[in-house]
Amino acid sequence: MPGRNPRPDEAIFAAAKAGIPADPAQLGESAAFRAGFTAFDAGYFWEAHELWEPVWMQAPPASRARRLLQGLIQLANAGLKLRMSRPDAARKALARADYAIGECFRSDSAAVLGLTHQDVASLRAAIYAL
Structure with missing residues (x-):
């Protein structure tokens, strides 16, 4: 927990982050994702x-994958x-998540990185269970 616990050793994430594919079509299959x-x-x-952040960084600008990842990152936030x-900060993050996810699925309901709008809605619901 930021501000309460020491920052984890970056080596914990290194293997997953190292395997992020350059091909945007394969981002959903990456270990980090x-x-x-x-x-x-x-x-x-x-x-x-x-x-998720390095996967987001690899996603093409203005792509549905990038918007989806923005939404997932904000859900985690x-x-x-x-x-x-x-x-209050959680509500603001949820609003940013809703916007990014809405933009992702606004004009196309097809799955993105293997996720449907319903899959993402289930993740959002988990936040409310906290």
């Missing part, structure tokens, strides 16, 4: 953000802010 969900599901929101007892 998948590990982000494992961290998120376990309530390790900061770690999920750390894993919202979960972290709730854990830190910062509900």
Whole structure:
């Protein structure tokens, strides 16, 4: 938890981050992308953000994948802010997540990086369960 615990050793994330493919079509298969969900599901929101950010950086600008990843990162940010007892900051992060995810699926309902809008909605619902 930022400000409460020491920052984890970057080596923990190194293997997953090193395997991010250059081909945007394969980003959803990367170890970092998948590990982000494992961290998120376990309530390790900061770690999920750390894993998803380099995948986001590899996604083409203005692509649906980049918008989806922005939304996922903001969902993780919202979960972290709730854990830190910062509900106003969590609401702002959720608004940013909703915007990015909405933009991702606004004109095309096809899955992005293997995720549908419903899959992402389930992740968002998990934040409210905190």
